[in-house]
Amino acid sequence: MGRYVIRRLLQMVPVFIGTTLLIFVMVYGLGDPVAAMFGDRTPDPATAAQIRHDLHLNDPLWQQYLIYMQHIFKGDFGKASNGQPVTELLGTAFPVTLRLTIMAFVIEAVVGIALGLFAGLRRGRFFDTGVLAMTLLVVSIPTFVTGFVLQYLLGVKWGVVHPSVGEGAPFKDLFIPGLVLAGVSLAYVARLTRTSVAENSRADYLRTAVAKGLPRRRVITNHMLRNSLIPVVTFLGTDIGNLMAGALVTERIFNIHGVGYQIYQGIVHNNPPTVVGFVTVLVIIFLGANLLVDLLYAVLDPRIRYA
Amino acid sequence: MPENTDSVILDSAAAATSGPALIADVDKRDKPRSLWNDAWYDLRRKPVFYISALVILFLIVIAIWPGLIATGDPLQCQLINSLNGPSSGHWFGYDQQGCDVYTRTVYGARASVEVGIFSTVGVAVLGAVLGGLSGYFGGWLDAILSRISDIFFGIPILLGGVVFLSAVKGGSVTTVSTFIILLGWPQLARIARGAVITAKEQDYVLAAKALGAGHGRVLLRHIAPNALAPVIVWSTIALGTFISLEATLSFLGVGLKPPAVSWGIDISSASEQIRNAPHMLLWPAGALSVTVLAFILLGDAVRDALDPKLR
Amino acid sequence: MTVIDDISDVPTPDASLAPLLEVRDLHVEFHTRDGVAKAVNGVNYSVSAGETLAVLGESGSGKSVSAQAVMGILDMPPARIPKGEIFFQGRDMLKMSGEERRKIRGRKIAMIFQDALSSLNPVLSVGYQLGEMYRVHQGLSRKDAKAKAIELMDRVRIPAARERVGDYPHQFSGGMRQRIMIAMALALEPDLIIADEPTTALDVTVQAQVMELLAELQREYNMGLILITHDLGVVADVADKIAVMYAGRIVEDAPVHDIYAKPAHPYTKGLLQSIPRLDQKGQELYAIKGLPPNLTRIPSGCAFNPRCPMAQDICRTDVPPLHPVGTARGSACHFWKETLGE
Numbered sequence: 001m002g003r004y005v006i007r008r009l010l011q012m013v014p015v016f017i018g019t020t021l022l023i024f025v026m027v028y029g030l031g032d033p034v035a036a037m038f039g040d041r042t043p044d045p046a047t048a049a050q051i052r053h054d055l056h057l058n059d060p061l062w063q064q065y066l067i068y069m070q071h072i073f074k075g076d077f078g079k080a081s082n083g084q085p086v087t088e089l090l091g092t093a094f095p096v097t098l099r100l101t102i103m104a105f106v107i108e109a110v111v112g113i114a115l116g117l118f119a120g121l122r123r124g125r126f127f128d129t130g131v132l133a134m135t136l137l138v139v140s141i142p143t144f145v146t147g148f149v150l151q152y153l154l155g156v157k158w159g160v161v162h163p164s165v166g167e168g169a170p171f172k173d174l175f176i177p178g179l180v181l182a183g184v185s186l187a188y189v190a191r192l193t194r195t196s197v198a199e200n201s202r203a204d205y206l207r208t209a210v211a212k213g214l215p216r217r218r219v220i221t222n223h224m225l226r227n228s229l230i231p232v233v234t235f236l237g238t239d240i241g242n243l244m245a246g247a248l249v250t251e252r253i254f255n256i257h258g259v260g261y262q263i264y265q266g267i268v269h270n271n272p273p274t275v276v277g278f279v280t281v282l283v284i285i286f287l288g289a290n291l292l293v294d295l296l297y298a299v300l301d302p303r304i305r306y307a
Numbered sequence: 308m309p310e311n312t313d314s315v316i317l318d319s320a321a322a323a324t325s326g327p328a329l330i331a332d333v334d335k336r337d338k339p340r341s342l343w344n345d346a347w348y349d350l351r352r353k354p355v356f357y358i359s360a361l362v363i364l365f366l367i368v369i370a371i372w373p374g375l376i377a378t379g380d381p382l383q384c385q386l387i388n389s390l391n392g393p394s395s396g397h398w399f400g401y402d403q404q405g406c407d408v409y410t411r412t413v414y415g416a417r418a419s420v421e422v423g424i425f426s427t428v429g430v431a432v433l434g435a436v437l438g439g440l441s442g443y444f445g446g447w448l449d450a451i452l453s454r455i456s457d458i459f460f461g462i463p464i465l466l467g468g469v470v471f472l473s474a475v476k477g478g479s480v481t482t483v484s485t486f487i488i489l490l491g492w493p494q495l496a497r498i499a500r501g502a503v504i505t506a507k508e509q510d511y512v513l514a515a516k517a518l519g520a521g522h523g524r525v526l527l528r529h530i531a532p533n534a535l536a537p538v539i540v541w542s543t544i545a546l547g548t549f550i551s552l553e554a555t556l557s558f559l560g561v562g563l564k565p566p567a568v569s570w571g572i573d574i575s576s577a578s579e580q581i582r583n584a585p586h587m588l589l590w591p592a593g594a595l596s597v598t599v600l601a602f603i604l605l606g607d608a609v610r611d612a613l614d615p616k617l618r
Numbered sequence: 619m620t621v622i623d624d625i626s627d628v629p630t631p632d633a634s635l636a637p638l639l640e641v642r643d644l645h646v647e648f649h650t651r652d653g654v655a656k657a658v659n660g661v662n663y664s665v666s667a668g669e670t671l672a673v674l675g676e677s678g679s680g681k682s683v684s685a686q687a688v689m690g691i692l693d694m695p696p697a698r699i700p701k702g703e704i705f706f707q708g709r710d711m712l713k714m715s716g717e718e719r720r721k722i723r724g725r726k727i728a729m730i731f732q733d734a735l736s737s738l739n740p741v742l743s744v745g746y747q748l749g750e751m752y753r754v755h756q757g758l759s760r761k762d763a764k765a766k767a768i769e770l771m772d773r774v775r776i777p778a779a780r781e782r783v784g785d786y787p788h789q790f791s792g793g794m795r796q797r798i799m800i801a802m803a804l805a806l807e808p809d810l811i812i813a814d815e816p817t818t819a820l821d822v823t824v825q826a827q828v829m830e831l832l833a834e835l836q837r838e839y840n841m842g843l844i845l846i847t848h849d850l851g852v853v854a855d856v857a858d859k860i861a862v863m864y865a866g867r868i869v870e871d872a873p874v875h876d877i878y879a880k881p882a883h884p885y886t887k888g889l890l891q892s893i894p895r896l897d898q899k900g901q902e903l904y905a906i907k908g909l910p911p912n913l914t915r916i917p918s919g920c921a922f923n924p925r926c927p928m929a930q931d932i933c934r935t936d937v938p939p940l941h942p943v944g945t946a947r948g949s950a951c952h953f954w955k956e957t958l959g960e
Contacts, residue, residue, distance in 0.1 A: 011457075018458030026471045140600035142551050144558045145592040148578040156582060204736035210691045211731075212802065213724030214754055222750075223739055230741075238460075245463035249555060253578075263466075267473040267561070279470060283461055301741055302786040 004304075008294050012287055019287070023279050024065045027272045028057075072280065078273025080266070086277040089262050094281070097258035100250065101243045103171060103178030104185075108243075109236055112186045116193025116232075117225070123198055131194070135187035143246065147180040147253040164255045174256075181250040185239050192235055196228040203227070230300050237293025241286035343532075346612035356608040362601040370420035373413045411573055412590045418569035419598065421480045422487070423550040429488035430549075431542045434495025439534065441496070442503030443526055449500075456493030464490050465555065472561035483562050487549055498541050502534035509533070540610040547602030554595055570595045636708060637664035638842045639688065639727075639810055644702035646683050646866075648913075649695060655913040657683040659866035661702075662940075665810065665842040670833075672845045672857035672874070674889070678910050680866035681846045685812045688844075689729050690719045707809070725755050728803035730832075732815040734795035738787035744771075744798050745783035751805035770801040774831060793824035797831065804835060810842040817852060829856060850893055854878060859946075862886050865911050865921035871940065872947035882949035882958050884926050920952070928953050 051057075056064050071078070077086035119131040138146070154160045154176060165173040200206060201224060209223040244259065251260035259278055266274030298304045350356045369376065441449040467490045475482055506512060507530060515529045556562030557571025558578070565572055570591040577587035646658035658680040665671045675681040686692045688704055690711065704711045706727065711719055731737040739747060748770055749763030758766065764783060771779035774797040776790075787795055796816060803811050813832065817825040833856045836843045847853060853860060853874065860877050862870040862885065870883040881887040891904035908925035911917055917924055923933040932952050940948040943958070951957055 014454060015457045015461050018454070019461035022458060022462065023467075023470060026467075026474050136600060136603060137596075139603060140547070140551075141592070141596045142554050142558075142574070142599075144555060144578065145574060145588065145596070148581050148588070152581045152585070204731065204733060205739040207691055208729075208731060208737045208799075208802075209739070211689055211723055211729045212751060212754075213720050213722070214750065215720065218754065223742070226741055227739070241463045242465070245466035248465060248469060248559060252559070263469065264559070267469060275470060275473075279462075279466060282463075282466060286463065287461060302743075303740055303788050 004298055005295065008291055012291060016283070016287055019283050020069070020280050021062075021065055023276060023283065024068060025061060027276050028064060029061050068276070072277075077277035077280075080271055080274045086273050089274065090277065090281060093257065093259045093262045093278070096256060097244060097247050097251070097260065099171065100174055100177055100181065100247055100256060100258060101240065103174045104182040104243050104246075105236070105240065107178055108182040108186045108189055108239070111182075112189025113193050113229070113232060115186075115190040117197055117228075119190065120194040120197025120201065120228070121220070123194075128194070131190055135190050138183050138187040143180060143184060144249050144253060146183055147177075147250060150176055150180060151253060177250050177254045177256060180253070181243060181246050184246075185243065188239075189232060189235065193228065193232050196231050197224065200224050200228045226300065230297065233296055233300060234293055237289050237296070240289040241282070244282050244285065346609070349612040350608060353608050353612075355604050356612075359601040359604040359608065362597060363605065366416055366420060366598055366601070369413060370417040373417065376413055378410075408573075408587060408590050411568055412570070412594050414568045415570040415573060415591060416594070416598075418480055418563055418567060419550045419553060419571075419595065422484050422553040423546045423602075425480065425484035426487035426491065426549045427542050427546040429484065430491040430495050430545065431538060433488060434492040435499045435538050437492065438496030438499030439503045439526070439531070442500035443507060443522075443530065452496065453500075456496055459490055459493040462490065464552065468552070468556050469559055469561050472556060478562070478564040478567070480563065483553055483556060487552065491545070491549070495538065495541060495545070498537050499534060502537045503530055506530045506533045536613040540606050540613065542606075543609060544603050544606035547599040547606075550602070551595065551599050637666045637705075638669075638707065639844075640664040640703075640705040641684065641688060642703040642705070644684055644687060644704065645700050646680070646687050646692065646702075647698050647700060649698065650914070653914040656916060657697075657866055657913055658687065659916070661863070661866070661868055663861050663868065663871070665844055667809065667842050668837070668840045669859075670836065670843040670845055670857045672847060672853040672860045673863060674847060674850065674853060674860055675863035676848055676910050678865075678913060679863040681848075681863045682814050684863075685729070685814055685844060685846055689727060689812060690723060691729070721755075724751060724808070725806045726808050727810045727812065728806070728808040730796075730799050730803045730811065730813040730816045733819050734792065734799045735787060735819075737799060738795065740787060743784045743786055744790070745785075748783075748798070748802055748805060751802060755806055766805075770805055771798070773804070774798070774801040774835075776801075792820050793828060796820060796824075796828050800828070800832060800835070804839070807839055808841065810844070811836070812844045812846070814846045815848070816845075818847070818849070825852070832856075850889060862889070865916050866913065867921065867950060868940065868948075869922065869950045870948070872943070872949075876944075876947055880958055882943045882947065882954045883951045884928050884953075884957055885922050887957060920950070928956065 056067050059067070075087060077090065080086055080089055115131050115135075119128040122128050155162060155164075161176050162173050165177060205227075206219065206224055209219045214223075247256075247258055248260035248263060250256070251258050252264065259282065263275055263278045266272075266278065437452055441452040464487075468486055471486050471489070472478075472482060512525060512529050515525050520529070553562055553569070554571030554574060557564075557569055558575040560575075562571055563569045573591035574588065574595065577584070577591065580587055641661055641663050644658055644661045645656070648655040648657055657678075661680070661684050663671060663673070673681045673685070683692070683697075687697075687699060687702075688706075688711075692699075699712060702712065706722065711722065714722075738744065745764055745767045748767035749758075749760070752758040752763040752766050753760065768779045768783050771783065776782065776794055776797055782790075787798070790798065796819075799816075803813075811832075816832065817828050820828060829852060832843070835841075845853065845857060857874045859871070859873050861868045862877075862883065864885050870877065870881065870886045872882070877886060878890070881890055885906070888904070888906040892906060894903055906925055911921055911924075917934070919932070919934040919936055920926070920929070920938050923929040926933065930952070936952070938950045938952045940950045941954050943949050943954060949957070
């Protein structure tokens with residue numbers, strides 16, 4: 001197990017470098033940060049040259065990347081367009097998005113797995129068909145449409161919940177945004193669980209469990225569920241990144257000042273340090289989550305652990 | 308296999324008096340068919356297949372000739388009509404700019420279909436070729452391609468889209484499609500790689516190799532037909548999600564931009580007006596959802612037909 | 619349709635003892651896309667304590683399905699038991715509640731499956747899977763159950779049981795895995811063991827060892843054993859009596875030595891002739907022509923008639939009943955006398 005962890009950690013290094021480099025190239029290589037800073041105005045050539053020099057923009061891209069990464073490891077993410085250090089923005093925005101993501105993740109995992117499990121056990125029956133139809137509908141309607149409609153109906157028209165999220169993003173205000181953010185993933189989790197349960201319910205070892213005279217509940221929880229959840233756990237782990245990215249949309253609908261809001265501000269105000277900084281941190285979280293999933297995977301499936 | 312297998316079986320079943328009958332085992336169907344014939348046989352019996360295929364066909368026709376069902380001009384708008392609800396001749400009402408929602412919805416199909424088809428074809432070709440080669444040859448090629456796809460996997464597609472498209476100042480069907488191909492191919496490459504690896508170890512492939520077939524022949528004649536099924540299924544469903552992705556990127560302000568006509572743009576502007584004019588949202592959002600749904604259902608139907616295990 | 623009746627034809631070695639298990643006129647059908655597949659069509663057999671019954675047949679003959687019906691592990695639907703009785707220790711199990719039947723499974727009747735790798739749960743240690751029997755049926759603690767599991771592994775002669783109790787199925791060899799399956803079946807010292815092709819997936823040398831172990835343990839605990847197989851070679855050494863199945867029916871039913879000496883059904887005869895023998899070297903091996911029937915469309919009359927070298931008109935119209943042949947055997951062939959006499 002220890003060797004497995006080390007191997008996975010080592011494999012993460014090139015992926016981390018590659019991913020951050022890719023982001024870096026997209027922002028600094030494809031765009032022109034200086035021209036962007038001035039918007040429609042044409043910058044004074046001397047000023048522009050000074051800025052280029054200060055930001056190392058005249059060096060080759062890979063050197064800029066190295067300098068940037070050095071700063072990052074020292075905890076210096078640069079400054080936002082309003083002069084605030086990006087780290088400060090990170091400190092205020094991440095907890096908010098984290099809460100939103102946790103909310104969405106819990107909804108996705110609990111509701112998704114429960115729906116999928118019951119549908120898989122009752123294949124072809126009414127409940128199963130209902131779950132399938134619902135998941136199709138949820139996947140087909142774009143998240144931002146669902147978001148606006150729910151906000152309008154529940155928040156504005158019927159006044160059941162706050163239409164926007166209050167100061168500090170308390171969990172009670174985050175339920176609807178979390179649900180909207182979780183929606184599509186929830187549908188995938190339900191379908192994946194259903195397929196997995198359906199497949200495993202035909203497995204030979206399950207027949208053995210029944211032949212052993214185990215009660216049905218034990219057959220399902222101890223024998224079927226654990227095997228069925230292996231692919232689901234993988235999906236859930238990789239989905240953490242998608243949820244955080246999806247916060248871009250959700251936070252905009254519900255006016256939540258989290259990561260998505262800050263990245264959006266960074267883009268609107270053409271501030272590369274904000275964008276690259278936030279995206280880099282997101283990528284780190286994403287990779288961390290993937291590692292966690294791999295470890296969990298190894299815990300769940302001994303065939304991987306001892307491979 | 309004899310063409311008249313069917314009649315042989317019928318004869319023997321009707322009158323089991325004449326000689327030995329060759330009757331297949333219980334789990335096999337009486338008439339042997341290839342995977343594709345069998346899938347087609349299966350699809351023809353599914354209403355879902357017909358409905359989704361018809362919707363998609365209709366959509367493509369509308370994308371090519373929007374004038375067939377819409378007489379107006381999507382950019383010909385009168386501010387005096389701003390936010391007006393449904394009226395005779397304009398059953399879908401008007402948007403904020405005073406444009407006819409129906410006309411805009413019809414004309415918006417083109418952008419969605421273009422993005423969907425361009426990016427799916429690009430992703431499918433790039434992903435299938437790279438994934439197929441890396442699965443077939445393995446070794447260093449596989450190692451490099453797998454690490455590269457790991458890197459692209461490290462970036463959630465929506466996040467990458469916002470960063471990339473805002474950097475290139477995109478806003479056209481071409482830039483959005485290019486981006487989707489750029490970040491979308493690794494997913495298909497993984498599927499194609501897995502399918503090829505499975506197919507490669509099958510006995511009939513080993514047999515073909517043992518008989519001296521070259522790499523090209525083995526890949527095209529023996530592996531491709533069998534590894535193609537998951538690629539086709541995934542691509543069909545992906546086409547729908549790419550259309551949805553385009554709309555989301557447009558909503559975030561980095562996808563298509565006005566004066567382009569697209570469902571994403573219309574939904575985005577409608578959602579800002581949802582409190583005043585909910586009718587604006589209904590049509591573009593409905594059209595988009597039905598389109599995405601049609602592709603998902605088509606993909607599902609094709610998968611069910613191609614994967615006998617799920618029956 | 620003639621139903622194989624008169625269960626007194628079914629022999630028992632010791633008439634004074636009621637059989638442990640008695641299957642009477644069992645029918646099982648499956649509802650499939652292509653119609654109703656009649657997998658078992660009126661099967662009778664019985665097993666007493668300490669006795670071994672071998673059920674012989676090709677795949678699709680209904681031998682596994684009838685055993686699963688006895689075990690109560692058929693998926694219903696799609697399976698259905700429209701008719702029949704399964705008496706175990708004097709009670710019809712088909713009339714019991716689900717909970718009653720569950721308590722018999724594992725405790726009184728245990729089953730060994732063909733492919734131990736897929737039949738053991740891949741993500742649970744063998745110690746857990748063995749110990750589970752004691753924890754569920756006897757309420758033992760985790761620790762005691764583990765000790766019992768080690769004991770069991772010792773009994774089926776798995777080396778280093780104490781060290782290997784925490785290992786997972788994929789870490790064992792095929793023969794060892796099948797020993798674990800046997801240990802699991804033995805755990806609660808059941809009265810009856812059903813072994814469904816227990817050695818088919820194993821190497822020939824390992825087959826003999828596993829079969830020997832099974833036979834030895836059966837003698838030790840005086841259990842009834844139903845051995846389902848398609849391999850006549852396996853049967854000869856261990857079985858007391860044989861029931862040969864074809865298309866969901868028993869076509870011949872006899873003490874083991876009788877069948878080998880003189881088969882009374884053309885199908886059994888064909889099976890025996892198709893075993894390769896050393897003294898036949900150089901001659902062409904006999905094969906039964908044709909294929910097993912489609913169970914959704916079983917031929918009328920004797921199901922074997924399209925493949926039978928002796929088939930006459932009556933075979934295509936009348937289902938042969940199980941004719942008594944001597945005292946302790948039966949043959950479902952209109953021409954059993956001719957078959958015997960040849």
